Amino acid sequence: MAATHQWQAVGEGLHAWIHPIGDWGWSNAGLITGGGEALLVDTQWDERRTRDMLAIAPVPIGERITRLVLTHGDGDHVWGNRAVGADEIIASTATADHLHSEDPGGFARSARLLAAVSKAPIPPLPGPAGRARELGRFARYMTRMTAPWAYGEVRRTGPTRTFDGVLELEVGGRAVRLVDVGSAHSPGDTYVHLPAEQVVFAGDLLFVGVAPVMWIGPVRGWIAALDELRALEPKTVVPGHGPIAGPGELGLLRDYWEWAIGIGADGRNAKLSPAETALQAILDTEHEALPWGSWWSPERLVISLTAMEREAQGRSPIHSLVDRARVMAATAGVAEALRNEGLATTSFGPPA
Template sequence: MDGRWVEVAEGVLVRRHTELDLNTGLVLGEQGCLVIDTRGDGVQGAELAAAVREVTPLPWRVVLTHAHFDHSFGASAFAPCEIWAHQRCGPALAAGAEADKKAWSEYYREQGRPEVAEAILAAEPVPPTHPVAERTELDLGGRVVELLPTEHGHTDHDLLVWLPEVSVVFTGDLVEQGAPPAFKGSWPLAWPAAVEQVLALKPSVVVPGHGEPVDRAFVREQLAELGRVAELCAEVSAGRLDRAAALRRSPYPEDFTADALQSVTNHSGHA
């Protein structure tokens, strides 16, 4: 079974997965538990469900931080249950699932892992049952979890999972540790504002979508880098800087910055 539990606060666990250095989460209440993200296919989702059941027999609800396959395609292993997500997550999942299946099954075949490729192709993404349009509280019994939708950042439907009692926030891929943020399909000009929303909570522990849990100092440093990328993208978009110069000046590797520039072009004229 891939993964190990790390307790970041009382009753708040992070499942650290070797595959893609992914994080999922588990929040324990007195009457129920909340599973945060579900991994990338039905097999991986079933592994996570079994790991949750080794910790607690409590009835579960699921929350998805965003629709990307590695965070959402395992939800069928938990169904039927409430699945909470940003109000734009359902449409994004419906629109992008087949492309994700194609791209990532090809990736895993190239990596010599056909069994993972087949599992992704066989995955049956489950639409969220509870769209979140504004700050929403989930009562797990003796513990309240807040779901906080953002506007645009890593996607146009990122959802923060905030536990004010213990000062822990799960950010999905709005924050990344161990690798640069993934800009493909993102909203680079707006991303810094979404991370400012994270910092405004003044969390003690920030759980990124991938990598080790971090503190506010790490997030502030990443915010500065994201701000620099946003500035470079804006300069290129306005014709004041050429693409090659932006790639040289970026705090991130060339291919990541190229994705950011392309995303700005793709979303030009949209919110």
């Protein structure tokens, strides 16, 4: 496995931009070229790294990327949109709504504030000192995640064309299908399928070598999407995060979700919080031997269990900034507890 990010061929005129360790923010992209046309699938988390990626993209000389397809609305897949300079930015309606609900400027300000908090020792407060420790832990976790990125320069751009269900495109005479599976990882997830080449760009419907994150769900919707992807019998699946994969990894993620559904239900019966359930499950002596026992960022199970708990209680998904900050603080707490036990958590990707 390559140690650093690079473009990798996944077929004739098909390439994937791969970060081998695909944890927080280190997302993959796809490129489809042929017949004088070039279409990009997803960007990086900011404009700078999107430009860096495009500077070495295998686009034939004299051609440019005219179309950009977005698999979903998370910033790490769409905040480089402006840097691509495509004539057309295509996304499902749900992805468009999601993209418009996110504010890169607000995110940049929060990141700066948390970076300041993470550097400053928090003075002991009267009352429970644990609160101050929690804030410091949350700030450090967020700062390690956000430090390599220039969100302040990002200008939200696109989409210029939306669809629901399936959109059939052609690039250089070959069929490219965009399939909107509805809500699963995010409020709207789309995969990009090249039927003749049996290649799928799965977006964040697939994570490889790193724990998935489910912000929205339903988890059964995500499992149904994985079954749909497997039914396409792809030879190659480019995940949203992690190395290039195949149908086996789709099945593995399905197994992970069935496991997570089981431990989530047990945790709720035992009146444990998602963070307590996740910590107990990951510290379990049998966890290491599970197929996902060595995945990066195991603490992200907290987020997925929180989404499942809200689903079980009939509550709205994790969406507001406050909800997300709360669940990220709990995730940072579990990461610290795992580190204290000598276990790996998030790598926080390559240095800036």
